[in-house]
Amino acid sequence: MLQKDVKLDNTTKTWVLKKHIDFLQSFGKERHQYESSMMEFLRMSGMYWGLTALYLINDGKIPKEDEIFEYIKSCEHSCGGYSPAPGHDPHLLYTLSAVQIACLLNRELELPIEKIVSYVSNLQQDDGSFSGDKWGEIDTRYSFCALACLSLLGKHNVIDLVKAVEFIKSCQNFDGGFGSRPGAESHGGLIYCCVGSLSIAGRLDLVDADTLGWWLAERQLPSGGLNGRPEKLPDVCYSWWVFSTLNILGRDHWIDKEELKTFILASQDNEGGGFSDRPGDEPDPFHTLFGLAALSLMSYDTILPIDPTYCMPKAVINRLGLKPQTLS
Ligand SMILES: COc1ccc(S(=O)(=O)N2Cc3cc(-c4ccc(C=O)o4)ccc3N(Cc3cncn3C)C[C@H]2Cc2ccc(O)cc2)cc1
Numbered sequence: 001m002l003q004k005d006v007k008l009d010n011t012t013k014t015w016v017l018k019k020h021i022d023f024l025q026s027f028g029k030e031r032h033q034y035e036s037s038m039m040e041f042l043r044m045s046g047m048y049w050g051l052t053a054l055y056l057i058n059d060g061k062i063p064k065e066d067e068i069f070e071y072i073k074s075c076e077h078s079c080g081g082y083s084p085a086p087g088h089d090p091h092l093l094y095t096l097s098a099v100q101i102a103c104l105l106n107r108e109l110e111l112p113i114e115k116i117v118s119y120v121s122n123l124q125q126d127d128g129s130f131s132g133d134k135w136g137e138i139d140t141r142y143s144f145c146a147l148a149c150l151s152l153l154g155k156h157n158v159i160d161l162v163k164a165v166e167f168i169k170s171c172q173n174f175d176g177g178f179g180s181r182p183g184a185e186s187h188g189g190l191i192y193c194c195v196g197s198l199s200i201a202g203r204l205d206l207v208d209a210d211t212l213g214w215w216l217a218e219r220q221l222p223s224g225g226l227n228g229r230p231e232k233l234p235d236v237c238y239s240w241w242v243f244s245t246l247n248i249l250g251r252d253h254w255i256d257k258e259e260l261k262t263f264i265l266a267s268q269d270n271e272g273g274g275f276s277d278r279p280g281d282e283p284d285p286f287h288t289l290f291g292l293a294a295l296s297l298m299s300y301d302t303i304l305p306i307d308p309t310y311c312m313p314k315a316v317i318n319r320l321g322l323k324p325q326t327l328s
């Protein structure tokens, strides 16, 4: 079977740091008005992606902090959950994003912590799994959102951690990977969520690190890029999902970092700044964060260090006194 991949033209793209800062600072303004309005359904997450990316390359400086915190408050619901934008329904995805942004601003203590904690713990099911909102869709993504959100607030002991870990273990496959539910196929993004959850819970002993490490290293293609499943095209965001998981498992030397770096840099937009999913596509804040975050794990240029488990600046995780488990 011909391996699907992209062909990098041999001009290595220059590192356009200033343009990435401009791209991130202008998102939501006139230049990106259209895309930004189209993305209202995920705006709170879009702000976490854009602001974290900016923090990493702008020496931790974030503009308009008060305006951002007012926006978070405008998305708060009486149940303790946050919506992506005013007038939308609350959901665990955007509650995590709101807490992550508040932590970036060093203002997490100004949040209604007890209400958020009760919102998140009420989403845990009898089998230890989590749903994303009242409609009840179960997904290991939501286990990660719940554990990350509560641990950032120093409250992860309010849920049944043993059962939460048990559910994640029930989603482990013979290839060492994890899926969205028991029996679902292994997928790079869900493996990151499950290994990240076990890292927060201090239970990486449950991971078969060699078998999973091998499956993850198999994601690298001749272009240097990583895909999320066999036979898929490489994509910059998998540079984060797959590479940060290898980093947590102490096996990130199992892939060729130089080739991954080349693929990520080739996915920069040299005109307007930002990163796309692969060379030649439109850049967006989502792929810009995950491209920069992977480069940060490779200590590229002046990008500030990032924590592989939380996808947040190390300085913020250290300030919160959090020590997510990693294997050496
Ligand atoms: C453009 O098409 C999509 C498809 C899915 C989504 S998603 O919300 O389900 N989601 C996140 C995601 C976001 C973007 C994006 C564009 C502009 C912005 C502004 O901030 O963000 C783009 C893609 C995307 N995807 C889809 C994707 C990424 N790489 C390959 N694909 C198909 C991921 C998707 C799932 C997701 C992942 C992480 C997360 O924290 C939340 C949702 C969003 C747009």
Ligand SMILES: [Zn+2]
Residues within 6 Å of the ligand: 235, 236, 237, 238, 277, 287
């Ligand atoms: Zn992607």
